[in-house]
Amino acid sequence: MTKQHYDIIGDIHGQATELIQLLEKMGYRQHNGCYQHPSRKVIFLGDFIDRGKQQRLVLETVMAMIQQGSALSVIGNHEFNAMAFHTPNPDNPDDWLRPHSMGNNQQHQAFLDEYNDDSEELNKVLNFFYTLPLFLDLDGLRIIHASWEPNWVQSLKPDLNSDNTLTKELLIKASTKGSHAYKTVESLIKGVEYKLPNGITFDDKDGHPRKAVRTQWWRNTDCTLGEIAIPANFLDQQTANITIKAEELVGYLSTEKPLFLGHYWMVGEPVPLADNVACLDYSVAKPGGKLVAYRWDGEQKLSKDKFIWIEREAHHDNNQ
Ligand SMILES: [Mn+2]
CATH class of the missing domain: 3.60.21.10 (Metallo-dependent phosphatases)
Incomplete structure (x- = not known):
């Protein structure tokens, strides 16, 4: 069929x-x-x-x-x-x-x-x-x-x-x-979020401050927070450089x-x-x-x- x-x-x-x-x-x-x-x-x-x-x-x-x-x-x-x-x-x-x-x-x-x-x-x-x-x-x-x-x-x-x-x-x-x-x-x-360290916050699209970022949870390899944060490009450089190990991610083969x-x-x-x-x-x-x-x-x-x-x-x- x-x-x-x-x-x-x-x-x-x-x-x-x-x-x-x-x-x-x-x-x-x-x-x-x-x-x-x-x-x-x-x-x-x-x-x-x-x-x-x-x-x-x-x-x-x-x-x-x-x-x-x-x-x-x-x-x-x-x-x-x-x-x-x-x-x-x-x-x-x-x-x-x-x-x-x-x-x-x-x-x-x-x-x-x-x-x-x-x-x-x-x-x-x-x-x-x-x-x-x-x-x-x-x-x-x-x-x-x-x-x-x-x-x-x-x-x-x-x-x-x-x-x-x-x-x-x-x-x-x-x-x-x-x-x-x-x-x-x-x-x-609502998605898998990554909690930001040291009290870091950012304002989302609606102007609400957020302590965690949505992530590309489906990734299967090591990456930086800047690469998997959604939306991208709003984190400061130091936060964006945080390394995320593949095993910390949910992943989708x-x-x-x-x-x-x-x-x-x-x-x-x-x-x-x-x-x-x-x-x-x-x-x-x-x-x-x-x-x-x-x-x-x-x-x-x-x-x-x-x-x-x-x-x-x-x-x-x-x-x-
Ligand atoms: Mn929704």
Whole structure:
């Protein structure tokens, strides 16, 4: 039997215009309210929500595709955060699993604006998030939002449903800082970070000071922190020169199935990160960003020719 061919789409963050343009560019057409392709399926990498102003339209589009079998998806950290944001903390009923702090409210505000006073739709969407698996391990490819580590995935198995979706119990455990579930889920969907030494901090794209940097965890050789930090080029020279041994990295061997990730706010022309690793998040919710897909036809070695994208609509920049 031939392998199913997939179009894997990166983080959308409420940018429905670009999503629909990308689907149409790849030959998907609407039938019965659902985008479909005669021979291909989409796989979404999660992070449908937050930031952009068309989050309901994004969710309506992807929910229809998933329900009618023309797409699959994994969960992103923004869906996980939303589930925790809207779930009361069982240990403290006056609070939420994700506290409604100013920062957390700000990050989620565009979503709240669209679902304000519509608890029926909100519940429908939260129930949909519970149907999104943490990862997909398919015939010939793997999909996860931020990082793949077989032992972490295995250690969560007892807490996941048989289709690798989250239970409410796991949502609660994974919202408790310091727990094994918290660390593991955080690494898988928020990425592996390297803690900076000696109180060094830097400001991220949103202007928040950070004490740890996201890393290219998939590297298999010794390197410097400057070479694996994401984004690159913001560390001072001394910090950038810190040596990282291959064994300190999670690594992803070249013999493993191709792995597709979102999450990392890549910039520039889309290219594979390794022969068998590609990230499809190119920050479509930020000025200058794009919505990126990879058209996979069963190959083990990924090619830069198979990326396809839509540039962010310039008019969004005037509305923000
Ligand atoms: Mn993300």
